[in-house]
Amino acid sequence: MPLLTPPAPSGTSFTTQRPTGPIPQPAPIPADRLLLEETLPGGTAVSFNVRRHTTLRLTALEAGANVSFLCFNRAEPVDRYNLPDTLKGQHTAKLTTGCLLYSDMGRALFSITGDTLGWHDPLGGHDTAAHVAKKWGHLDYQTSRNAWHRNSRDHFLIELAKHGLNARDLVPNINFFSKLETSPAGALSFVPNHARAGDHLDLRAELDVLVILTTCHHPLDTAPAYGPKPVLLQLHATPPPASDDYCRTYRPENERALYNSERFSL
Amino acid sequence: MSVLNYTESPLAPASASYRHIIPAGDFWMHEIRAGQVLRILDLEGNQAADTLFYAAADFRERYSAQDTIRENASIYLTTGTKLYSNELNVLAEITADTCGRHDTLGGACSCEANTIRYGHGTRHMHSCRQSFLLGLMTWPHATGFDLNKRDIPPNINFFMNVPVTPEGGLQFADGVSSPGKYVELTARMDLVCLISNCPQLNNPCNGWNPTPVEVLIWNP
Numbered sequence: 001m002p003l004l005t006p007p008a009p010s011g012t013s014f015t016t017q018r019p020t021g022p023i024p025q026p027a028p029i030p031a032d033r034l035l036l037e038e039t040l041p042g043g044t045a046v047s048f049n050v051r052r053h054t055t056l057r058l059t060a061l062e063a064g065a066n067v068s069f070l071c072f073n074r075a076e077p078v079d080r081y082n083l084p085d086t087l088k089g090q091h092t093a094k095l096t097t098g099c100l101l102y103s104d105m106g107r108a109l110f111s112i113t114g115d116t117l118g119w120h121d122p123l124g125g126h127d128t129a130a131h132v133a134k135k136w137g138h139l140d141y142q143t144s145r146n147a148w149h150r151n152s153r154d155h156f157l158i159e160l161a162k163h164g165l166n167a168r169d170l171v172p173n174i175n176f177f178s179k180l181e182t183s184p185a186g187a188l189s190f191v192p193n194h195a196r197a198g199d200h201l202d203l204r205a206e207l208d209v210l211v212i213l214t215t216c217h218h219p220l221d222t223a224p225a226y227g228p229k230p231v232l233l234q235l236h237a238t239p240p241p242a243s244d245d246y247c248r249t250y251r252p253e254n255e256r257a258l259y260n261s262e263r264f265s266l
Numbered sequence: 267m268s269v270l271n272y273t274e275s276p277l278a279p280a281s282a283s284y285r286h287i288i289p290a291g292d293f294w295m296h297e298i299r300a301g302q303v304l305r306i307l308d309l310e311g312n313q314a315a316d317t318l319f320y321a322a323a324d325f326r327e328r329y330s331a332q333d334t335i336r337e338n339a340s341i342y343l344t345t346g347t348k349l350y351s352n353e354l355n356v357l358a359e360i361t362a363d364t365c366g367r368h369d370t371l372g373g374a375c376s377c378e379a380n381t382i383r384y385g386h387g388t389r390h391m392h393s394c395r396q397s398f399l400l401g402l403m404t405w406p407h408a409t410g411f412d413l414n415k416r417d418i419p420p421n422i423n424f425f426m427n428v429p430v431t432p433e434g435g436l437q438f439a440d441g442v443s444s445p446g447k448y449v450e451l452t453a454r455m456d457l458v459c460l461i462s463n464c465p466q467l468n469n470p471c472n473g474w475n476p477t478p479v480e481v482l483i484w485n486p
Contacts, residue, residue, distance in 0.1 A: 006381075006385070006386035007385075007386075008385065009384060009385020009386070009387055009388075010384075010385065016435060016437075078414070078415055078416060082373070082379075082420075083331070083332070083371075083373070083420055084331075084371060084372055084373020084374070084420045085373055085376075085379045085382070087371055087372075087436050088371075088372050088373065088383070088428075088436060088438075089379065089382050089383055090436075091435060091436050091437070091438075092434060092435060092436050093341075093371070093430040093431075093434050093435065093436045094434030102379070102382065104376065104378070104379070104395075104415070105378045106376070106377075106378030106379050106380075106381050106382050107378075119434060123332065123335060123336075123341070123371075124332065124336055125330075125332030125333055125336050128354065130354065167326055167352070168326055168416045168417060169416055170352065171419065172330075172331065172332045172419075172420060173332075181432070182341055182430045182431075182432060182434075183432070184432065185340075185342075186340045186341045186342040186367070186429075186430070187339055187340055188335060188336065188339050188340060188341060189339070219336060220336065253382045253383060256381055256382045256385065256386070257382045259386075260378070260381060260382070
């Protein structure tokens with residue numbers, strides 16, 4: 001193993017340069033690389049580990065899908081995805097190919113190595129039982145059995161508890177497959193049916209990561225009826241980021257975040 | 267530059283029940299009772315006051331940036347903005363603002379995030395999250411809460427201007443604050459306020475010059 005040394009600082013320039021040239025597109029997963037494939041029904045949740053340099057592909061199986069998503073450093077869950085650090089480090093208010101998900105300890109948790117959609121929402125948060133009831137009425141389990149109305153907040157609390165975590169660990173989440181528009185005055189509005197059936201993105205783990213995700217509605221979803229959409233989860237083996245990796249070179253900050261993950265993994 | 271919303275306060279500093287100057291790089295942690303008014307005053311201009319609020323009765327309920335921007339349908343904070351908790355209760359409302367708008371997307375600097383943003387040479391410089399942690403660790407009424415980094419959610423950056431473009435870019439624009447600008451909040455429940463007066467030396471947003479801010483409290 002060569003001696004690990006920090007990448008160069010980028011000075012105090014606050015211009016936002018992006019790589020020139022084509023944005024990498026997600027390729028079909030070779031059959032011999034596929035490790036796991038599961039369909040998650042709409043309105044449900046799951047938590048699982050993604051090993052370092054394994055890639056998680058999320059695919060919207062129907063238009064208008066949403067994945068509310070949290071992630072933690074598996075070895076040390078007090079180290080977790082941090083919304084402001086991720087946005088300001090990459091000068092972005094949306095997530096797409098090239099972006100890293102930074103932890104609050106300055107590490108890269110995931111790299112978005114491919115994305116057919118171009119915009120995923122980091123801002124909107126997650127829905128609660130009150131949001132769902134206000135828009136679509138309250139359908140409880142006693143009355144409706146498996147057709148009951150479910151929400152991300154309750155799912156997150158349940159999944160966090162399965163890993164010894166609790167409401168104090170319910171940090172701001174990402175909403176993959178959803179988009180909020182921002183007006184010049186700062187007003188936020190939901191873009192209906194942003195994701196088409198088949199849209200997908202690839203998340204390459206840069207540490208061993210604990211993922212908690214739900215397939216509930218975005219909290220600002222304007223759909224006329226309750227109807228969260230199913231999502232396909234696939235894990236596949238991928239190589240570590242090369243020196244010319246698109247995510248690594250997307251911003252000079254990303255090189256340093258990957259260095260911090262490397263340092264953690266010594 | 268989009269619309270800035272200016273609202274003056276009728277309150278006179280002479281009638282405040284409490285005044286304190288927070289030096290640059292220091293923190294301030296203080297109870298604010300329901301109905302009290304907290305003013306944060308930018309004494310020398312473009313200074314970031316990184317601010318968190320907790321429900322005094324239970325620190326597990328705290329300010330939530332995502333819930334606040336969603337429930338107000340606005341990414342900027344100004345007069346009329348209700349500050350929401352992670353339990354979707356209103357903690358406080360901004361009732362006066364001579365700065366025009368404030369940021370809640372940029373979060374707080376940390377030693378670790380500074381290595382990403384500025385390079386590893388800044389690793390041992392002072393940062394807001396150090397101040398937040400020391401504030402929580404030394405808060406005398408926190409016994410039994412076992413507070414730690416999990417209890418530092420994304421904060422408000424009063425006096426900071428971080429515009430979002432329609433294309434989804436995040437800019438670090440020139441400050442909209444100047445000496446004497448202030449923001450005022452009326453507490454809607456009993457709160458504990460934690461402010462880190464940002465020590466950042468590597469960012470042009472404060473002119474590479476962190477300066478003091480003043481906090482004033484009025485009784486209802």
